[in-house]
Every structure is written in C-alpha cells, then in structure tokens.
Amino acid sequence: MMEETSTQNIDKRIQRATEAxxxxxxxxxxxxxxxxxxxxxQIEALGEDLLAITHTETSLPLARLIxxxxxxxxxxxxxxKAVAAGTYTESRIxxxxxxxxxxxxxxxxxxxxxxxxxxxxxxxxxxxTAGGDTASAIGAGCPVIIKAHPAHxxxxxMMANAIxxxxxxxxxxxxxxxxxxxxxxxxxxxxxxHPDIRAVAFxxxxxxxxxxxxxANLRENPIPVFAEMGSINPVFAFQxxxxxxxxxxAKEYSTSLTLGAGQFCTNPGVFIALxxxxxxxxxxxxxxxxxxxxxxxxxxxxILESFEKNRNIATQQTDIEIIASSNTDAENDQGSASVxxxxxxxxxxxxxxxxxxxxxxxxxxxCETDEEITKIAQQLKGQLTITIAATHEDVxxxxxxxxxxxxxxxxxxxxxxxxxxxxxxxxxxxGPFPSTTDSxxxxxxxxAVKRFVRPISFQNWPDEFLPEELKNDNPLQISRIVxxxxxxxxxxxxxx
Numbered sequence: 001m002m003e004e005t006s007t008q009n010i011d012k013r014i015q016r017a018t019e020a021x022x023x024x025x026x027x028x029x030x031x032x033x034x035x036x037x038x039x040x041x042q043i044e045a046l047g048e049d050l051l052a053i054t055h056t057e058t059s060l061p062l063a064r065l066i067x068x069x070x071x072x073x074x075x076x077x078x079x080x081k082a083v084a085a086g087t088y089t090e091s092r093i094x095x096x097x098x099x100x101x102x103x104x105x106x107x108x109x110x111x112x113x114x115x116x117x118x119x120x121x122x123x124x125x126x127x128x129t130a131g132g133d134t135a136s137a138i139g140a141g142c143p144v145i146i147k148a149h150p151a152h153x154x155x156x157x158m159m160a161n162a163i164x165x166x167x168x169x170x171x172x173x174x175x176x177x178x179x180x181x182x183x184x185x186x187x188x189x190x191x192x193x194h195p196d197i198r199a200v201a202f203x204x205x206x207x208x209x210x211x212x213x214x215x216a217n218l219r220e221n222p223i224p225v226f227a228e229m230g231s232i233n234p235v236f237a238f239q240x241x242x243x244x245x246x247x248x249x250a251k252e253y254s255t256s257l258t259l260g261a262g263q264f265c266t267n268p269g270v271f272i273a274l275x276x277x278x279x280x281x282x283x284x285x286x287x288x289x290x291x292x293x294x295x296x297x298x299x300x301x302x303i304l305e306s307f308e309k310n311r312n313i314a315t316q317q318t319d320i321e322i323i324a325s326s327n328t329d330a331e332n333d334q335g336s337a338s339v340x341x342x343x344x345x346x347x348x349x350x351x352x353x354x355x356x357x358x359x360x361x362x363x364x365x366x367c368e369t370d371e372e373i374t375k376i377a378q379q380l381k382g383q384l385t386i387t388i389a390a391t392h393e394d395v396x397x398x399x400x401x402x403x404x405x406x407x408x409x410x411x412x413x414x415x416x417x418x419x420x421x422x423x424x425x426x427x428x429x430x431g432p433f434p435s436t437t438d439s440x441x442x443x444x445x446x447x448a449v450k451r452f453v454r455p456i457s458f459q460n461w462p463d464e465f466l467p468e469e470l471k472n473d474n475p476l477q478i479s480r481i482v483x484x485x486x487x488x489x490x491x492x493x494x495x496x
Contacts, residue, residue: 016175086478111141113198242278262360307359382432
C-alpha cells in the first residue's frame, strides 16, 4: 500500500526544491543536458527487475514495456540535445546603436521555478515519474516534485531512485528531484496550492485536471496548469475512400481503438460517415474485427470500473444500436471491446455520447447528409487529434469542413490512425480545451520544455555579468538572433 506523505514532509521537500532552484539558475544548458543524458543512461541500465515489477503492477505486456522504456530513454536524450543547443533559451540580442535610445538589450528564457508533476497511470515510464514532463522541467532549469501514481508505486520508486542516483553523482542539491507518495485528493490540492510552486503538469481525467486548474487559478498568485485531460479523437471518413477501402479501414480502426485495451489518450473513440452501402460494408467488417478482439487486463481496478460504468451509460442512451462486442467472455480484471451505432441527430443532441470512454469502446455515427457532418464538426469540443480518412478528391470536396476541424484539434491526420505519438519536434500532443488546459503547448517532443520557461531581458549590462547564453563571445556556441539575424558566432564588441 502506498504511504501517505505528510504535509509537513511536503513542505520540507518544496523548501528544498526552492533552494535547489537557486542552484539550477546558475547552471548552463550544457550542464543540464549532461545531467539529462546521465539520467537516460541510468534508466537504460535498469534491468529485468524493473520490467517484471511494472508488468505485475500494470498488466502491460513485456514487449510494450520494453518499447516504452526505450521511448523514455530517448525522451531524455532528445530533450537534452535540444536543451544543449540552446533552442529554448531563445536568446535575442539587439546591440546598442547611435540611433537607439535604450542601448543594448538582451533576452533569454529561464526556468520558472519548482514544478509539480502528476504521474500518469497508462504510461508508467514515459508519462510518469521519470517521464517527459520531468525531463522537460529539469531541462528548463526547474526542480521537480513528482506526485507518484498509486497504480504503480514500486515502478515509481525505482525510477525516482535512478534520478536521485544521478543527482548524488553530480553533487547537485537533493531538492532537484522530490518523490511524493499518497492516494488522497488532498495531497494533490496541497501541492497545487503551495505558494512556492510555479507550475503543474498533469495527464489524466478531465475531472482531475480541471480540479487542479481551478485550484491554481484561485491562488493569490495563479500559476499555469498544463493538463492533458482526454479526447474522443474522432475519425471523419469520406465517400471516395470508404467505397474503395471500407474493409481495410475497419481493420485499421478496430486495431487502433482496442490497442492497449483502449488505454491510450489518442484512441479513436468516434467514427463519423455518411449512411450508405460503403458505411454498411465498414460496419460489417468492423463487427467481425471487434468480435475477434480478446478481452484484456486493464491498468488497475479503478480504470476498469470507470470504463464499464461509462460504457454502460453510453450504451443505455436512446437511439443506440450495439454493433458488436467481443465473443470472448471477460474475466474480472479485463475490459471487453464493444462498438455502438447512432444517428447524427442523436449524437448532436446527446452530450453523453461526446464524452470519452477510456477503454476499448467506439461509436459509429451514421449521417444522413453532408450538412449533418458539418454540424458535428462545428459542435465538437477541443480534441488531441482528428483524423480525415479520405482521398485527395475527398479533401478537395470538403475544404470548408476541414477548415472547421483545424480549429478543433492539436494534430490533424490525413489517413492512418492517431495512436502512436512520435517523440519529435514536429509532434504536437495537445489541443483546445477540454483536451488540454492550454492548446499552445505540447507534452510530447522537445518543445515540451517551453512550458516551464519565461523570458527575462537585460538592458545595458556589462558583458562579464551577463548569463553565459548572452555573452559576447557565445561560450556555449548556441544559435542566437542578433539584430534580427540568426547568428551562432561570437560578437567581437566592446562592452558598454
């Protein structure tokens, strides 16, 4: 059972983090990148014990955990590379000129201070204790207070130990990384309310993320909460594609919908298309696919109970037809795949059907007209992803609809399925509310670092007192914008 961390202990951890922030402010991007690469090495060195423990705690297959561990190591290394390059300092220099009244101006980004991160249940490595949020916060120069997820306490402790080993080996203050345990709502609220916390990162339910967001905004000094809170990730399928690939699309949709027992935030929960023979073919093929999906263990009892409750609520609405469910009976700890069907007017008029059901469950919406499809697009809430299943001709015929959909998501796909989030610069894993609390930022890819920095400008400062990132000789050899032009060299100038 997970031990509850006392508020007195939390206060001590946050005080240590506040002190460690003063240390991190004086580290360079190169030093933080070295630290991050050392953490990657430490996690990579964790052996079979880690995988066995996490498999026991989460029921996730070993092959999935091996891949996720590799992804986690890759996150630390790719973020470290971006940090070392000075990408997120966004260093800007406008040199003194005779015609200027303000003289020499130099600006760069710095860490905002101690950050609270809430571990996620569905990615015990990549989105939890040593996940991308922790890596990006430390890369920005922010100490981390991690609230461990109670679904995998031993895994969380092992990952925390790996980070603390690096903290000790570097001789950095122990407040750089702090591991908090407990299951009560009060701990999360206390952390978010604490006056020395400067930001919060969260991945989980809408209820949890919105509660933290509201708490943070009621503070005397409000702070940002970067919460990813779920999405139905709709697929809009158009006629030309359905006519030629209905059966292929059904297989792709089923595979994505049920991947990982449906426990991905990007599972495509809703499929929208015009009524007709192509959609009938899709539904017939989908029925066969879903019936052959074996029930699978879910991450923990709470997720299974929530899945079954929300699935039953959706299924019991009026004007609902059950298309298919798994032919295999589920055991007590397993989630069973199922898909229902409804019409556009029911979907538009019943908000229950637009809520995420976290698990292997989907809704097919059969529309009478193109106008109904457009109304659904206009009514959609913010999403992490929207998929356009279409030919080139379909896109040309539906440009206005697609323009509506661009406003509703963080990632717009042309064919393919949204599960599988690549950790690269061009990935945006975020979206308009309520999928996240701030659509400007991503929680995946090196740009995740941007969440935890703020700009500061220096005016007319002697070169010897400037941060390394802004000195004339550019000792870190980072790319900077000097008088409006990208420049990676040194400035052979006398200081003012």
